[in-house]
Amino acid sequence: MPMKVLIVDDTNTDRLLLKLHLAKLGYRTIEASNGKEAIEQFTAHSDDLDLILMDVQMPYLNGFDAVRSIREIQEQQKQEWLPVIFLSASAEDDDVEDGILAGGDDYLIKPISQKILSAKMLAMQRIADMRRRLVESNLVLEELASTDHLTGVANRRAFEVMLEREMSFTRRYGMPMACAIFDLDKFKTINDTYGHDAGDAVLVEVVRRINKNLRDGDVIGRLGGEEFGMILPKMHEEEMLSAFDRYRTIVAEHPVVHEGVEIPVTASIGVAQYTGDNGDKLTLLKRADECLYEAKETGRNKVVYHSE
Numbered sequence: 372m373p374m375k376v377l378i379v380d381d382t383n384t385d386r387l388l389l390k391l392h393l394a395k396l397g398y399r400t401i402e403a404s405n406g407k408e409a410i411e412q413f414t415a416h417s418d419d420l421d422l423i424l425m426d427v428q429m430p431y432l433n434g435f436d437a438v439r440s441i442r443e444i445q446e447q448q449k450q451e452w453l454p455v456i457f458l459s460a461s462a463e464d465d466d467v468e469d470g471i472l473a474g475g476d477d478y479l480i481k482p483i484s485q486k487i488l489s490a491k492m493l494a495m496q497r498i499a500d501m502r503r504r505l506v507e508s509n510l511v512l513e514e515l516a517s518t519d520h521l522t523g524v525a526n527r528r529a530f531e532v533m534l535e536r537e538m539s540f541t542r543r544y545g546m547p548m549a550c551a552i553f554d555l556d557k558f559k560t561i562n563d564t565y566g567h568d569a570g571d572a573v574l575v576e577v578v579r580r581i582n583k584n585l586r587d588g589d590v591i592g593r594l595g596g597e598e599f600g601m602i603l604p605k606m607h608e609e610e611m612l613s614a615f616d617r618y619r620t621i622v623a624e625h626p627v628v629h630e631g632v633e634i635p636v637t638a639s640i641g642v643a644q645y646t647g648d649n650g651d652k653l654t655l656l657k658r659a660d661e662c663l664y665e666a667k668e669t670g671r672n673k674v675v676y677h678s679e
């Protein structure tokens with residue numbers, strides 16, 4: 372993708388010459404005729420802007436001050452670095468130093484040689500490509516760090532972040548929510564009887580079924596092993612058992628078929644409610660865990676909830 376360059380210059384002819392030259396080299400351009408307009412253009416295009424060519428002497432807001440403001444905005448909004456090249460007729464050492472201190476990356480002397488500009492643009496294109504690749508791999512890493520690799524749902528860390536977010540929503544809007552720990556029954560026996568690969572296939576299929584039937588806003592994450600966490604927002608006490616029983620049934624009603632073999636699967640679910648003032652994340656998970664324990668002790672394949 373060719374770079375998108377913001378050209379900032381108060382002299383129309385200088386701006387036009389730069390624009391024509393950059394267009395000839397295949398770059399996309401947008402323009403501003405003073406520092407104030409430059410900040411507006413930067414804000415409007417910050418998503419896909421790759422470079423700013425900034426004149427220094429301009430009315431209203433000079434180039435150095437405009438770049439200082441742009442760097443502040445980037446800092447506040449935690450944006451990626453965006454290269455800035457200053458263009459100026461004054462070539463004193465102090466000017467160059469001031470430009471770099473103001474947040475510029477390079478400083479070209481006017482009138483600008485087309486050869487130098489082309490070479491600089493090539494160097495900047497390399498940086499822009501590198502920056503894009505970095506942003507893309509960061510997104511992939513973030514995704515990997517928050518996803519369970521086997522089932523593709525949120526891992527424990529990401530689930531707890533979502534749980535905290537939902538709990539704070541409940542505190543703010545007073546809408547109760549439910550949190551559950553959902554655990555496959557006798558999973559060790561499944562592994563021992565059908566093999567570890569079959570166990571993995573069961574985990575994947577159970578998650579697929581639940582995901583397919585997930586109601587708007589409901590969340591599932593893998594807490595570890597054969598244990599999952601679920602969040603059902605905006606959930607009143609009287610609806611809770613039936614809501615979770617629906618998920619229990621979705622898992623139990625058909626065996627999972629792996630390599631032609633039918634594997635019966637059931638799950639036990641321990642549920643706790645959060646009303647905004649009954650404990651924190653750990654106590655909520657602990658209450659759900661206690662109910663899960665009771666479900667396991669009293670026969671499995673069931674949902675247990677106790678109102679406080």
Ligand SMILES: Nc1nc2c(ncn2[C@@H]2O[C@H](COP(=O)(O)OP(=O)(O)OP(=O)(O)O)[C@@H](O)[C@H]2O)c(=O)[nH]1
Binds near residue numbers: 558568596
């Ligand atoms: N195939 C497979 N097995 C796993 C995975 N993670 C954990 N396990 C197995 O899950 C089993 C969990 O067994 P237990 O904690 O004893 O519980 P259980 O057999 O499900 O019994 P109950 O929970 O009491 O119904 C262990 O044998 C683990 O090795 C995984 O990613 N894949």
